[in-house]
Amino acid sequence: MSKNMSVVNIETINEDNRKKLEEQSFEEAVLALTEKLELANSLLKTMLETTHEFLVFGLDRDYRYLSFNNRHKEMAKDQWGADIAIGTRILDIINSNEERDNLRGFFDRVLAGEQFSSLEEYEGDSGNVIVGKNHWAPIKNSNGEIIGILCFMQDVTEHRSFIKEMLKEKNSLDQNMESLSFYDQLTGVYNRKFYEKELQRMDEEQYYPLSIIFMNINGMSKINSEYGHAVGDILMRKAVQVLKYGVRGDDVVARYEGDEFVVLMPRTEGAKVERALERFKKSLDEVKVQSIKLSVSFGFYTKYDESDNTESVIKAAQRQLERQKELDYI
Structure with a gap:
């Protein structure tokens, strides 16, 4: 073999070619991935907008x-x-x-x-x-x-x-209910915040006569003390369910405070309110948890026109409730 003739190492050439192919494949893979990411970002942006x-x-x-x-x-x-x-x-x-x-x-x-x-x-x-x-x-x-x-x-x-x-649409309370800012977490009806907004909205001629009904669940402190808060909560929820499903579509049921609830009944007065209360009482009489029978009291007053002071109407309804509680629960 001549001195000027170099020896060709086949293994070295093959290794170099393999590395070049790997580098080329890696670059192509990166390019393909980049294109896919750009497409995904483009699709996401389009969806958002x-x-x-x-x-x-x-x-x-x-x-x-x-x-x-x-x-x-x-x-x-x-x-x-x-x-x-x-x-x-x-x-x-x-x-x-x-x-x-x-x-x-x-x-x-x-x-x-x-x-x-x-x-x-x-x-x-x-x-x-x-x-x-x-x-x-x-x-x-x-x-x-x-x-x-x-x-x-x-x-x-x-x-x-x-x-x-x-x-x-909700047939039972679930964890989502507690996040709804217009609802009471325990009972699922509207809270006082929403009641006050609706009262302000309904304080107009088209909703008169507007009757405001207060309902109190009697003896809750005693029930919670003797049977536990879990039993008391069940009893309260059952009572409120009866009230909620007994009102009309335009009526508003809300938890006012503690064991006291309020119902707004637009375009309703006198005998119509009395009939509604009788209907509520009849259904509530059937509510029982363990051996505990439900006791509730109602009080209402009606605002007939804008000359009636709303706060005075509310206080009159609450006074009637207090008088009724003395008769219903001893």
Whole structure:
């Protein structure tokens, strides 16, 4: 063999070719993955922006924005006066302590693994009030670890009846009920906050005569003491279910405080109210838990026109309730 002739190492050439092929395959795989990620991001962005009925946003565990659609961005500007961006901490742009604490409570529930809905009111700088149904869910990684928060908010401002329909569709209380800000957690009927809003709304000529009925479940303290709060809660829920399903579609049933409940009956007076109370009493007489028989008392008063002072009507109904309690429960 000549001195100038080099020896060709076949194994070295094959190894070099193999490395080049691997590098080429890796680059192609990275390119393909990048294209897929870009497509996925494009699809996600399109979905977020085409869900016109929803305001959508996602947060990380530190409450910083991961993503949001334009509707939520506009709402943040209108409601909180802030121009949000990816990385903005949502709690830092909310001035109201009550709203900030309320949202933090929802966030922490999601980060603890809950998935639920809530009903909230938002007021923008322009003074407009938005009623939104929020759908909350945790964001998880491939290992199932919770890494963030997802919220879809549906604007139901123009559908106030939707609020009542939500409750009618529920045949039993569940964990979602406690997050609805217009509802009482224990009984599932409206709370005092909603009652006061509805009373203000109904305080108009088209709803007169407006009757306000108060109902008290008698002896609850004694029942809770002798049988336990769990039994007392069951008894209260059964009583309220009877009341709730005995009213008309326009009536409002709410928990006023403790073991006292209130019913708003628009365009109703006198004999009509008496008949409704008789109907309630007849159904409530059948309610029993263990050996405990239910005892309830009613009191009502009617506002006939705008000249009647609403607060005086409420106090008159409560005085009648107190007198009736003395007769019904000794």
